[in-house]
Amino acid sequence: MMANLFSVFDPSSSIMGLSLNWMSSLLGLMIIPLTYWVTPNRFSFLWNKILYSLHQEFKVLINSYKSNGSTIIFITFFTFILFNNVLGLFPYIFTSTSHMILNFSLALTAWLAFMIYGWLNNTQHMFSHLVPQGTPAVLMPFMVLIETISNLIRPGTLAIRLAANMIAGHLLLTLLSSVGTSLSSYLIIFLMIVQIALLTLEAAVAMIQSYVFSVLSTLYSSEVI
Template sequence: MMTNLFSIFDPYSSFFTLQLNWFSSLLLIVILPLNFWLIPNRLFLLMKTIFFFIKKEIFNLMKLNLYKGNNLFFITLFFILLMNNFLGLFPYIFTSTSHLIFNLTFSLPIWLSLMIFGWTRKTQNMFIHLIPNGTPPILMPFMVLIETISNIIRPGTLAIRLTANMIAGHLLITLLSQNGTSLSTMFIFLLILIEVMLLILEMSVSIIQAYVFTILSTLYTSEIH
C-alpha cells in the first residue's frame, strides 16, 4: 500500500530496505541479446528498423564531424533509455528513468567528455561558439555570459526533461487509478478507457523522450569539430 503519491518512485520500497528496484534496468539483458535466435523474430526486425533510422538521423546531424564509434554509442544510448522507459509502464517494475540521478549518469559524462575534449583539442572553436556571428561588439560580453550559462546547464536540462516527463505521466495514471474504488460501474468503464489512452500516450512519450535525449546529445557533440 502506498503511503503517498510519490512512493511509487521510492527506491527504498524494496525488500529489507535494499535498493533492489534499480535491478529493473538489468532486465535489458534478458530482452536485448537476440543474436542467439536462429531465425530473426519480429522484435528483432523492429529493433533493426529502429537501429537504421537512428543511425540515419545521427549521420545527418553530424555529417563530417562523425567520429568512429559515435553511431554505435548514441544508438546504444537510445535503446537503453527506450527500454527503461517502456519497462516502467509494466506493473510492479521500477521506473529508473524517473530519477534524476539515473539520467544524470548519462547526460553528465557525455557533457563532461565533450567539454574536456573541446577545450583541450578544439580551444579556438570553443571560443568561437561563445559569440554567434553578427553579434554587435557592445553585446559580446552578455552573449559570452549567456552562452556559458546555457552550456553549463545542458546536462541538467537533458536529465530534468526526461525525469519530468516520466514522472508526470506515471503520477497522472496513479492519481486516476486511486479513485476507482469510489466510482460507480459506469464511471469505472470510463476510467479504464482513460487509463488505456494515457498508457498509449505514455508509450509514445517514452519513445519521444529517448529520441529527444539522443538527438540533443548528438547535436551537442556535432558542435565540437
C-alpha cells in the same frame, strides 16, 4: 496525500539492505529471448532497421568526417532509455528513468566527455561558439556570459526533461486509479478506457523522450567536433 502520491517513485524492495529497484535497469536484457542474438527473425530485422535509421540521422546531425562510429554512443543512449521507460509502464517495476540520479549521471557523463574533448582538441572552435557570428562588439561580453550559462545547464535540462515527462504520466495514472474505489460501475468502465488511452500515450512518450535525449546529445556533440 502528497507523500503517498510520490511514494510510488521511492525504492521499496531490498534484500539485506541492498536495494533491488535499480536492477530494473538491466531487466530489459533478461527478457530478450536468446534466439534474438542467434537466429534472424522479424523482431531483430525490425530493430536493426530502427537502429540503422537512427544511425543515418545521427550521422547527419554530427556532420563531420571525424564522426565515424560515434553514433553508436547515441544509439546506446536511445536503447537504454527506451528499455527503462517502457519497463516502467508495467506494474511493480521501478521506473529508474524517473529519478534524477540516473538521468543526470547519463547527461553529465556525456556532456563532460564532449567538453573535455572539445576544449583539448578544438579550443579555437569552442571559443568561437561563445560569440555567435555577427554579434556587435558591445554585446559580446553578454553573449559570452549567456552562452556559457546555457552550456553549463545542458546536462541539467536533459535530465530534468526526461524525469519530468516520466513522472508526470505516472502521477496522472496514479491519481486516476486512486479514485476508482469510489466510482459507480459505469464510471469505472469509463475510467478504464481513459487509463488505457493514457497508458498508450505514456508508451508514445517513453519512445519520444528516449529519442529526444539522444538527438539533443548528438546536437551537443556536433558543436565540439
